[in-house]
Amino acid sequence: MEGAILALPAIGFNAVYAVLRFANFAVGSIATIGAFAGWMANTALGWPVAPSLLAAFFVAGIVGVVSDEAALRPLRRSGPLTTAIASVALGIILENVVRFGFGNDPRGFTLPVYRDWRGFGLHVGPQQVRDAGASVVAMAALFAFLAFTRAGKTMRAVADNPMLASLKGIDAVRIGRIASFVGLGLVGFGGMLIALDTQVDPLTGFRVLLSVFAAAVVGGLGSIPGAVMGAFLIGIGEEMSLLVLPATYRGAVGFLAILLMLSFRPAGLLGQRA
């Protein structure tokens, strides 16, 4: 279950990495913004969960593209590291914009309460199953977008070989914007799923940042199927760690996974870049 929720932010991170070639550390705050957008739609407008998730996607995508245009795009020619550092700063800015507007108090969604399903000695919360289902639907939509639409195909072309893509007359800036919108939108979608599982506050996304990076790195930076696989591995690893470690150390599993992966196979399980 954990893996299904981590997968979306990890995919978003990798999609941005694949096309724009920098590590966008602002994803934590983008996830938070998605969570707040969904929460607003759910509580203030009274929308059910499914349309609220769409609201999370669109708001996070738009905020993502606009903030990227304003803060990060002019820096890209200074190199990926400068951009990555600026994205840490951007994350702090966005987090504090949220804090300015909503304060630090934790909030929750208004959700119908279901009884746990029981069977085979397990308890399963219907909410968790629905979250996982929503995540799978979003992933399926992304794969369809990449496989069948023109924008999706050009995105893959730019990720694959930017030089060749520009020779073919593909406008890299426009594709970058689309990648930011779709990628960061998915991050926001995932952020709302995280918030459904935990709570909504200015650090909702930041708390899972390490796990998201871990999923992206383990799967291979820039690889979208890799992000899915990495997320499931990290999710399972974090659950397994509960057997030997206190629950609060979950985040450390991600760090360990990153270290091991980068030491032995820096390209990740499904990545190409060495």
Next chain:
Amino acid sequence: MTAYLASLMVFAGINALLALGLNVVWGLGGMVNLGLAGFFALGAYASALLCLRLGWPMPLAGLAAVGVAAALGAVLAAVTARLKGDYLALVTLGFAQVVQLVAANERWLTNGTDGISGVPGPWRSLLAPVQFDLLCMAVCWGLVAVCFAALTRLAASPFARVLRAIREDEMVAAVAGKRVLWFKIRAFALGAGASGLAGAIYVHFNGYVAPDTLDVLLTLNVVLALTLGGTGRMAGAVVGALVLEALTEGTRFTGDALQALSPVQIASVREAMIGIVLVLVLRLRPQGLLPETPRIMALETRAGR
């Protein structure tokens, strides 16, 4: 007012030490280290605990704190030796988060999220608060001066020359017979040690340390200070820390505009400001106020060409 200014100068000095440390690792060695907050935390906790639990005298505890931070820096450098750029940024950022996790969870050692309070300061009970602040300021800037002098010498040494070579092209340095890993480990340990020292000063001045003061914002502050001052030059690190302190404190006096806001909102504006200034500096003056003079140019000027 004197006490306020003195405590500002202590914080500026702490940032200057952190920026000096980062300058060795990043400015000279070209290794990005976003784990500063982690080393800072190690220094702060080590010094506080050695004083409180084992009754060590402060200078000794501070020295041990430097040692602990430097040792962990060496380990991290050895483990991450093959990583560059954004990969290294990721791992070091993760390192700081793990340190924060440990500090928040090992209650038997660190008292968890409540933090450690009642950490002794130099003659705190004998001095008036103003005198204490002034003394801390003197000690802090004394240490900054020592580190600055030592690191400026270091920056002109063959050791730094090799580090710069590694920064520009690791392969070339290796081909020239330099043991790249060993240089990286030493640079990282040195930088981490300076961060540990900063942490120790912080905890003895403040009397208190808790995990939530050690977050990524602390690191970002230092990255900003160094970028502002100019990476690669030791003077840049110190100037950057001073300018940054003036900038962030300046926002306290923006007048009535901020008076209508709640404390949380004021805090968020100040934090966002740090981010905004960093983005602007990276965009408008990435080389900083005091850019590093390329060596060849410096030699040519000296030769009078």
